[in-house]
Amino acid sequence: MYDLRIVVDEVKGFCDMPMKVGDFFEVRGGRIIVPPGQHICMWALQSLMPFFPVKQRASKEENDWIPYTKRISCPDPNGMVIYRIDRIGDPEDEKREVFRRMLVDPARCTGCRSCEAACPSEAIRIEAGADGGFSPKVCRQCGNARCVSACPTGALSKAPETKAVLVDEEKCVGCGACKAACPFGSITIPEGKARICTLCGGEPRCAAACPTGAVSFGRMGDSPEAGAK
Numbered sequence: 288m289y290d291l292r293i294v295v296d297e298v299k300g301f302c303d304m305p306m307k308v309g310d311f312f313e314v315r316g317g318r319i320i321v322p323p324g325q326h327i328c329m330w331a332l333q334s335l336m337p338f339f340p341v342k343q344r345a346s347k348e349e350n351d352w353i354p355y356t357k358r359i360s361c362p363d364p365n366g367m368v369i370y371r372i373d374r375i376g377d378p379e380d381e382k383r384e385v386f387r388r389m390l391v392d393p394a395r396c397t398g399c400r401s402c403e404a405a406c407p408s409e410a411i412r413i414e415a416g417a418d419g420g421f422s423p424k425v426c427r428q429c430g431n432a433r434c435v436s437a438c439p440t441g442a443l444s445k446a447p448e449t450k451a452v453l454v455d456e457e458k459c460v461g462c463g464a465c466k467a468a469c470p471f472g473s474i475t476i477p478e479g480k481a482r483i484c485t486l487c488g489g490e491p492r493c494a495a496a497c498p499t500g501a502v503s504f505g506r507m508g509d510s511p512e513a514g515a516k
Contacts, residue, residue: 288343290315290375293327293335296358299367304328306361306368313375314339331361331368342372352430355386358506386450387505388428389484389491396421396501402493410484411493411502412475423502425493426452426473426484434465434474434483442481451486 291314295306306328312321321327341353361368374380398421402411411425428450435443435452442458443465445451461479475482484491486504494504 288316289345289377291339291342292373292375294371294373295368296371297369299369300363300365302328302361302363302366302368304366306331306366314343328361328368330363331370334362335359335370335372338372342374352386356506388450389425389486389494390503390505391423391425391427392501392503393420393422394501395499396423397499399498401496401498402502405492405496406484407487407492408482408485409477410475410482414472423493424471424473425502426469427471428452428486429470433468433470434481437464437468439464443483446486449486449489452483453485454481454483456480 292311293314294311295308298306298308304326310325312319312325312327314320319327338353338356338359346354357371357373359370359372361370393416396413398413398415400413402423402425403409403413411423414422414424416422428445432443432445432452435445438459439462440458440460442455442460444453444455446453459480461476461481463476465481465483466474466476473484491504494502497503
C-alpha cells in the first residue's frame with residue numbers, strides 16, 4: 288500500500304474554512320494524519336475519502352483512470368478548493384502523464400462552428416437542440432470504448448499514446464455498429480467508413496479554435512462539466 292499526501296493545490300473560489308494553498312494532510316495505512324496547526328474540511332473529506340483506498344493500491348488495468356487522477360475538487364461550488372493527491376514513495380507517480388481527453392460543455396457552446404472549421408477530418412459537428420441550444424459532438428476517448436468492442440471486424444483500436452480511437456479503413460465495412468454503440472452520438476459513417484476524432488495527433492485543433500471553452504482538451508478534473516472528478 289502507498290501512503291498518500293493530500294495537498295491544497297489551488298483555491299478557485301472563496302473558502303470560509305479557510306483552506307490555503309499548501310495546506311496538507313497524509314493518509315498512512317488506515318490513518319488520517321493532520322499536522323499540528325492544520326485542519327481538513329469535513330465536506331471536502333467526504334469527497335476525497337472514496338479515492339484513498341484505490342490510490343493506495345497499484346493497478347495494471349489499462350482503462351483504470353484512478354492512477355492518472357491527482358486533482359479533486361471539494362463539493363462547495365463557491366469554494367472550489369482543488370486538492371492534489373500524491374503517492375508517497377512511488378517513483379513513477381511524478382512521471383505518470385495525466386490522461387487528457389476531449390471535454391465538452393454544451394452550456395458554453397454558441398454554435399459558432401469554429402471547431403468544425405478547424406477540424407481537418409470533419410470529425411466534430413455542432414447539433415442544435417430542441418431547446419435552442421447547441422451541442423458539440425466529438426469522440427470523448429472512453430476508457431472502455433463501446434465502439435471498439437462493438438466493431439465486428441476489428442477495424443477500431445485505441446492509440447496507446449493519445450487514447451484516440453483509430454479506424455482501419457481496410458477493415459471497416461461501414462456497418463454502423465460503432466455509431467450505434469457510442470453513447471455521445473459522436474461517430475458518423477460518411478462514404479461507408481467510420482469517421483472518429485483522431486485528436487490531431489495529441490493537439491486537437493478544434494479545442495484550440497473554440498472561443499468559449501465549450502470544447503477543450505485536458506484532464507477531467509479541469510473540465511467545466513466535470514466538477515469533482
